[in-house]
Amino acid sequence: MSQTLTLHAAFAGHVAAALDALVAAGTLPAGLNRAAVTVEPPRDTSHGDLSTNAAMVLAKPAAMNPRALAEALVVELGKLAEVTSAEIAGPGFINLRVAPSAWLAELKAVAALGDDYGRSTMGGGSVINVEYVSANPTGPMHMGHCRGAVVGDALASLLEFAGHKVIREYYVNDAGAQVQVLARSVHIRYREALGEAVGEIPEGLYPGDYLVPVGQALAAEFGDAYASAAEAEWIDLFRTRAVAAMLVMIKDDLALLGIRHEVFSSEAELQAAGKPEEAEAWLRAHDLVYDGQLEAPKGKTPEDWEPVELPLFRSTKFGDDQDRPIRKSDGSWTYFGADLAYHFQKAQSADALVDIWGADHAGTVKRIKAAVAAMTGADGKPTPFEVRLVQMVQLLRGGEPVKMSKRAGTFVTLADVVREVGKDVVRFTMLTRKPEAQMDFDFAKVVEASKDNPVFYVQYAHARIRSTLRKGAAEGFVPADTDLALLGEEELGLIKLAAQFPRLVEAAATAREPHRVAFFLHDLAAALHGYWNLGNDKPEKRFIVAQDGKLTAARLYLAAQIGQLVRNGLALLGVAAVEEM
């Protein structure tokens, strides 16, 4: 990691040092909790470049007058060479103005760090396992999976950039009833490939055409060996082959979005390895699993409801509404029974776990959190585990809801959308709102109205910069940092915004909110476009001022660094930074 300290990080340190100085001088009591102290740009830039709430936050615990504390802090902070003014404002904010030279130095930091500008050591190399997508391997990815896939992938990149080691994982649910159904569906396609007239695919099986080639491949490999054989003879083979084929398809779909997982964990393998049994034994030994009666479902009780005794996990001990079965009455594992073993396994190789789930699984969050807390917390230090819910995406076409039904085969596939709209638009669109809010995705609108799409706005900013640099090069101008002092207020404004990127990365990573990067890029692009248009009226404000080589070199240097920043941000989102549009 580079030694270069970014400006915002440096000032966080300066405020801490000033507080230390006050403690040393006896002005401030020692040992105050400074967690609430912030150093950030004020919303209104007329207040200054940076603002800290330290005096207000610490006054009470220090039993001091906020004003007096602020005055003492102002004296300390005023000693810094980079600070041109330190003032008390409002209820006790301390507003700082930072010398232009410090901002210009930040521009050089961007150049020095390049692709690593904004990279943080905050994560301290701790390992975070991010599990996302984990769609059932029974068909191609559809748009319902898209948001979680993009959010998970961007979050993984963001956490990596913020200094964590990240494991990108996909849990393959290849052990449940749905893959048996898949195997049966493929068997029909297999018989079809052998020339049999199979007619309509029976209700309850997967009718999709995507299973046709799977059946054909099996027919080519095995001939009619299993055509009229009993199910027991082929079901395992067909299931294995079908799942493998589905995973190939899913990986292809994910590749269209630029998503690649490092680990694919198989539920079937987990079960074959006896992991759920191990978990159960451990939980029973700790009195966390007992044989008991399952409560009737809340709300409407089904007519065929019958109480039955099952092995139950005491999730109520950890805040769940009721205890949850880990085995079915036939002795096989429930999804939850296998899932808790799976999460325990993940926790062995990670310091923290993050799951990205669709909101339709919200009801199962408490039990799995309970399980992780129980199984990893035996030593008193449970593995941090969070489930980020990604809300539903309402698919529209020209304002009309698109009904999706897997059974009817009317779902909108991810591949179709990506091919029509493009990876960048899909990814950026999914990242321009917070994940926990529902969103509309109007297919027609996104396909047609590329002009209104924010992704192009950001890409255009980058393209403009690149184009300017090309033009400058053609005219013999080379970006240089030798005369940055020639840059004025407008340029400094751009730099000040750009300089926020490092702290934005940290804040977004901490909040697990990659969408903040997208909004930052939009703001940065707006600032760039605004700056650019100054040159419409005033030729002397353009990047390239032919008669002033020094100024041009400085401005091109600025342009190059803003471009670098846009690339860094887009890289986190997995969106391409284009050279021209």
Next chain:
RNA sequence: GCGCCCGUAGCUCAGCAGGAUAGAGCACCAGAUUCCUAAUCUGGGGGCCAUGGGUUCGAAUCCCGUCGGGCGCACCA
């Protein structure tokens, strides 16, 4: 009935782990292109931050209630 998420401009959404006068895009109105890409920019109108309480120096943000919307409430995945 219970749990989780959401409610901010006409529409789609931000609001940076409480902070100063609540922002952007679209739409609407008025302007800018002999000029590095106008896929851009400048200005304007538009808000009881669903609602009622509470917490405190300070609330769109935190807590509780109410209303409205979404998702879920099997031994399914």
